[in-house]
Amino acid sequence: MDAIRKNDLSTPVEQLHSNEQLKLRSRFLRGTLEQSLAEPLTGSIAADDALLTKFFGVYQQDDRDLREERRVSRLEPLYSFMVRVRLPGGVCTARQWLALDAQARATANGQLRMTTRQTFQFHGVLKHNLAKHIQGIAAAGLDTIAACGDDNRNVICTANPLFSRAHAEATATARKLSEHLMPRTAAYRELLLQQPASSGLPENEEPLYGPTYLPRKFKIAIAVPPSNDVDIYAHDLGFVAIVENGEIVGYNVLVGGGMGMTHKVPTTFPRLSTLAGFCNAEEIVEVAEHTMCIQRDFGDRLDRAHARFKYTIEDRGIEWFKAELARRRGKPLEPARAFGFTTNGDRYGWHRGEDGRWHCTVFIRNGRIADSAEAPLMSTLRQIASELPVVFALTTNRNVTLAGVEDADRSRIDALLLAGGLAGLSSPAGLEQNAMACVALPTCGLAMAESERYLPSLLHKLEALVEAAGLADTPITIRMSGCPNGCSRPFLAEIGLVGKAPGKYNLYLGGSPRGERLNSLCRENIGEQQILDALRPLLNAYASERAGGEAFGDFLIRTGALSRAS
Incomplete structure (x- = not known):
């Protein structure tokens, strides 16, 4: 059954998922956010407004480590906000780096975090600082709109626009896509940047999205082979x-990928794009x-667990998608x-x-x-940004490339990394070099x-296991997630x-290790010792039986x- 279309409200509103109903009555994401932000008696905002702020790159959170202690003390949870930057292609100038660093220390928890979507997010932003924090980001020439929410998220691409002409073009394309597909609502400017309100609400305030935006988030990535870092x-x-000859002549198009699922719900699953x-x-x-508009028109607006584009493609098939895309474009994709x-x-x-x-x-x-007793990472990167006109290129593996360094400046960067105790970070050893975890608790x-x-x-x-097996420094990709949504x-x-x-x-x-194959469930609901016990014989077998440089x-x-270990 086709879900609600942008200009077709024939599906009874009461049948839509509650999020769809909220978007429809929100006046293009305004809701009651102005009143929520002005309420002085709580550190939180209204539940409906908390859903709407996601479209502006803002998540309401609380410290789960302190929930019970505060409940016993009859205090509300320790609310704060996570704020995520829209940063297409992960490109940040030295000036912007310094501005974000300063904002982290002024109105957040003093740290910057890089995400798996090639951008920054801040934690610990208190409600009374929220608008000021986002205005500080805007002063650096950046914004947070569409970094979360039921819209097109931050567009990512193979890291470092200065590496080659092809990388530069891919990054420019990521920026172009992000700007073109960005929500147009004035609510962000009115409520968070605190600019003058729009006079009236034009019916076409969202020419691409309409009043109900997308059924769920929509993610776009650009890869420049042979790297599949995205x-x-x-x-x-x-x-x-x-x-071809150093220039991008075109792009292969892949559709319907996604990582999220729900435990014990077989109708939800990770899917590779087609x-x-x-x-x-x-x-x-x-x-x-x-x-994106095909998903807007055909994505499931009744069941959010079934609302991602991967389920639209899985249910209808790739041939249906290609025909629908050809109908809208007036011509098919090439082979x-x-x-x-x-x-x-x-x-x-x-x-x-x-x-x-x-x-x-x-x-x-x-x-x-962040700075730590182990190493002053944040201070060292701040000093590099202060002294040298480098470009900071964020990777989706949550590392950073100091890009565009002239011969004469290379020794200075080495000296700063060495002085900060960070020299080893340019060449990590062992399993850590290919390991990644989501934020999770608290x-x-x-x-x-x-x-x-x-x-x-x-x-x-x-x-210890890989060293005992004789596999020290053998690259193995390890990813950990605190839940099955699969952000890592x-x-x-x-x-x-x-x-x-x-x-x-x-x-x-x-x-x-090339990212083109899903893994398989081997063991379920196990603790640390069981994890180690399951991996030990497999690592030993790998050490003795692998073929050449086999991963x-x-x-x-x-x-x-794998089948024998399950």
Whole structure:
């Protein structure tokens, strides 16, 4: 059954999911947010307004570590807000880096966090600072609109626009797509930037989205082979650059990917995107708009658990999509062209780009930029941004590349990293170089188990296993998520751990280091010792039986070891 269409409200409103009804009556996302923000007796905003602020890159959260203590003391939860920046392609100038660093210390919790969608998010922003915080981001020439919500999210692409002409074009295209598909509502400017209100509400305030926006979030990624650092198959819409003589001539189009699922609900599942065809470079905005609008018109608005584009494609089929896209465009996609990937990881340390300038990728543990007793990471990166005109290129693996470094400046960056005790971060060793965890507890309201805070401890124990097996420094992709929504893309990892309950995880094995294969559930609802016991014999077998440079996930599939371990 077709879901509600943008200009067709024939489906009775009362049959729509409650979120759809809220969007419809919200006056293009205004709701009662003005009153909520002005209410002085609580650190929270009204529940409906909390849903609407997601469209502006804002999530209401509370410290779950303190919930019970505050409940006993008859205090409301310790509310604060997470604020996420819209940063297409993950590109940040030195000036913007310094501005965001200052904003983190002035109106957030003093830290910057990089996300798996190639941007920054701030935590600990209190309600009375929320508008001021977002205005500070705006002063740096950035914004937070559409960083969350039922719209097109931050458009990501293979990191570093200065590495080659193709990378520069991919980044420019990511920015173009993000701007074109951005919501047009004036509510963001009125309520958070506190600019003059619009006179009246024009019926076409959202010419692409309409009053109910999209059924769920929509994610776009651009990959420049041979790197699949963006995990192109994990997104609603993916574009794979086809490069000839150093120039992008067009893009292969992939549709219907997504990572999220719900435990014990077989109608929800992660899905790899499906190759649909090829479009010329100048057609990419048109293809993206029509694809997003197909999901706007056919996505499920009755059941949010079934509302992602992957289910639209799974239910209707790729041939239906290609025909619908051709009908809207007036012509079909061309046949897909050949491409291949070698890795979905980051290349650490120094490397020289096409124009001769240097680029240094620095490892950032779990994407958290903060000073610690171990190393003054935030201060060191602040000093680099203050002294050198580098571009900060964020990766979707939550590391950062210091890009566009001249020969004369390379030694200065090395000296600053060394002085800050960070020299080793440009070439991390062992399992950590390909490990990633979501934020999870204490701030994520969906988390069922620890992730970011626990992964370093587990990696230490896993390192002992790989060293005992003779696999020290062998790259293995490890992803951990505190819940099955899969923000860290665990279902693509060679070893994926998905939170089930406090201290308990589902163990997934057999993904590819190139990011083009889903892993499989091996063990369910197990603790740390069971995780180690399950992996030990597999790692030992891998050490003795692997073929040449065969990856761990590939070995498990080739030998059938995965099926024997389940």
